[in-house]
Amino acid sequence: MADFTLNRRHLLAGAVAATAVPARAAAAAPDDAMGLAARIRSGDASARETVLAALERAEAAQAKLNFAVLIDRPRAISALPTDDRKPVIPTFIKDLNDYKGWPTRNGSRAFEKAPPATANERFVDAFAQMNTLPLGKTATPEFGLMCVTEPLSHGATRNPWNPDFSPGGSSGGSAAAVAAGVVPIAHANYGGGSIRIPAALTGLFGFKPSRGRMAGQKTADDPGEIAVDHVLTRSVRDAALTMAALQAPGADGLGAAVPRLAGPVGERLRIGVITVTADGSQPDQEVLAGIARTRTLLTGMGHNVSDASWPFNAADFGRDFLSFWAFSAAQSVGFVSKAMGADGVAQLEPLTRHLAAQGAALSPADFQALIGRLLAYRAAYDASFRDHDVLLTPVLSRHAVPIGYLSHSRPPADVVADMMRLVAYTPVQNMAGAAAMSVPIMQATNGLPLGMHFAGRRGDDARLLDLAFQLEAAAPWAQRLPPIWFGNRS
Template identity: 45%
Template sequence: MIRLSRRAFAGAPLALAACATVPERAFRPTPGWPDATETAAMIRRGEITAGQAVRSAIDRTLALQPRLNFLVASDFDRALARAATGPGDGPFAGVPFLVKDLDDYRGLPTRSGSFSQLPLPPAQGQGPLIDAFERAGVVVIGKSATPEYGFLPTTEPAAFGPTRNPWDPTRSSGGSSGGAAAAVAAGAVPFAHASDGGGSIRIPASCCGLFGLKPSRGRMVGAREQTKISDLSVDHVLTRSVRDSAAMFALTEDAGEGAQHPPVGLVTAPLRRRLRVGLVMEGMAGKAPSPEVRAATEASARLLESLGHTVVPTRWPTGPEFTQDFLLLWASGAAQLAGAIGKAAGRQPDTTLLEPFSLGMAEMFAKAPPGALGQAMERLHAAAMAYDPWFVGNGLDVVMSPVLSAPPPPLGWVGPGVPFDTLVERLTEYVGYTTYHNVTGAPAMSVPLNWIGAGLPVGTQFAARVGHEALLFQLAYQLEAAQPWAGRLPPVRAL
């Protein structure tokens, strides 16, 4: 996940006023395994205190951290103090939470999974989205792990070690929000902050059996100035239930005057109409998914049809050059980063500062022919402009696809230590379904509908036109009710 531009804007109060309660539908928590909505309700009913909820989350984190390694900075004392003095009256008051370590959280260092950032002091400020999370009432107990600067779809930073998947600790939890995903899936916290610049919400959601929605570009608080194709990254949360995601979305979307998109508000009801759904099976580079992923995606298509929707085959409205163009844009971010780190260090960056993959990406960009990035951006713009006509021309409401070409891979398979050319080849095939939505700025979600024979989750991706998050939430509620996943718990868990 690259933050090529991210500027602040204040504006969550309207959303907070519009969301006095959180939805109670569709999701039914497994006993002893409450989601954030139920945790907040338990606190409001007086069944537990905010302090007990936070203390329990800390205990679960301490028990799980040695096995999963999802936490890179703890803030336990401040969290307990905030819970004791009162976390406010937001809908999620007292619910424990993690902030992803690509974002500043006041009082904790921001290390971005990199050796280059280890000497930094604690952040003195934080962005408006983090402020909005806190106004919603959450109590931050620490920061979750991320790969170096969010570049990879697995969370295995050399600076902190690999985050392990609760469904199988020998496998990847995904990335770049892999620390958040592992923590939520294992029950350390009921939900956690995540961000997505190329799939970094949807990929770990798929790997860890969670619900993960990537909002439209410019949708959330603090993202009003994100208007360009190069503004790839958006923020939201990873959750076990759709209602948690929908409620936090309503609390943190930009609902102020001048917002890019009309506010969605709080979505609580499942879909009430039939959809025409396009099914894409091959990745953007024309690669087919693994047999297990194909079977899982076909099963999801049959589920949709059983609910009365029409599923029709379709193809991406752009060519295989998209993948290489996106990779060059990604590499330009790495080059900018390497240049800034080198300047700050007073020397050329090497593996004491950045991982081999980050350095390799910077070198790839440096070796690109003059004008290559500009040409790539022109093609990416054309690809983005083809998105809406694709839906309209085929009469599509939603497009579904795999999230990834394969189930969660073994740790190390797409890790930063893999030789650069080999890793790029693997990434081109593995991450072939999520990047298009970051370029178009469209919303997309991973829904945990299938588990393969080895007990590993495989998410299905659904995407809509820009600004149509309400449709995705409604569909997600319908799917959650039709094929519930709340009772599926990983082998490595807190309870």
């Protein structure tokens, strides 16, 4: 425990033990967390002015982007350190996790009168002690079940690159806050792509750690534990150092802890490419063009790039993952029913109730058979890495998602079908417990960001982070800012 605490304390205080010094490092993002901490230590900024400025940005951004469900100015000011030279990084907590003193509303009208949480969840607690200062909580779809953030409880969260489009979900509020320069880092989580999807749509780096890697997760490799907590950032180094600091010790099957990478090691990789979706279709032309440009970039960097294919029937996997997702929805609705009765359930969104009905129809025998099939998919996924080291796919089948594309007014079955076609690539790694990331190296012709999705096996976190640092140096994105931007520009 002492070592874990030391890592947390040193992460944003700037005591970074780099395992490699890059020959050509990309410029850090404007006021990324590490850079902001350095400015406070040097006296170029103070802790107080840093937090007050972030609060001003948050309040201004809320009016344009609707990214937060709570901004707690009095609490943030009261939590300021007495030493104005102590690094303190403003951040936000996603509203699916408990943070002591604030209600957890789960993106749901059923929880609008929820009482304040009495304790922090473990990951949130560790993150909040990492020289960060939470300013409030960010918006999420109901129970994190959708890939856009447009809950009936709070309305649509908007993308700072174009407010007519979604920042994705379920960590859409956190993504909008970081992408717009409100804060340099924000909490993100969940179980089917909810870190990588909003990162891809908002031009951020989104890293999904391996199952069991992070504080607060079970260390045993339980296939039912598909969710993971981490952060959304503008720079690779902020995400890499957060993971190094907050990883849990001794997780089964993960091997050595992830080192404190501060730049690329430079491993040359065999990279397999898949673009076909579960129903046999291809993503939109912007996504395909981005994949093609990424292949050229990777080849020029010295990597070996070749075509690959899904190592299982992708359509069967999609149906089975949806069944597992529906089972999760049924558990959430069951909790609401027990705690709040029929009136609480009636407040839930149509999609939630639709999914829950499907999940509740699974018998215990059906569920056990489902888990067996998911384990078989995982085994096939792991075995496919005999032919490549890393997998490259799109993050989504569309390069952008308009607000209302998955409208609550539509029949829920149609929304689910469109969502599953959209989210065709990211659930595989949650099922396998594998490391994966969205890297913002591409742009669509309309200027919207276009993240590229890289994945490994469970335990390949350090390898993927090395590749991310390489990509950040080869195709820097730090100075690429959205039209709705509240941070510094240098």
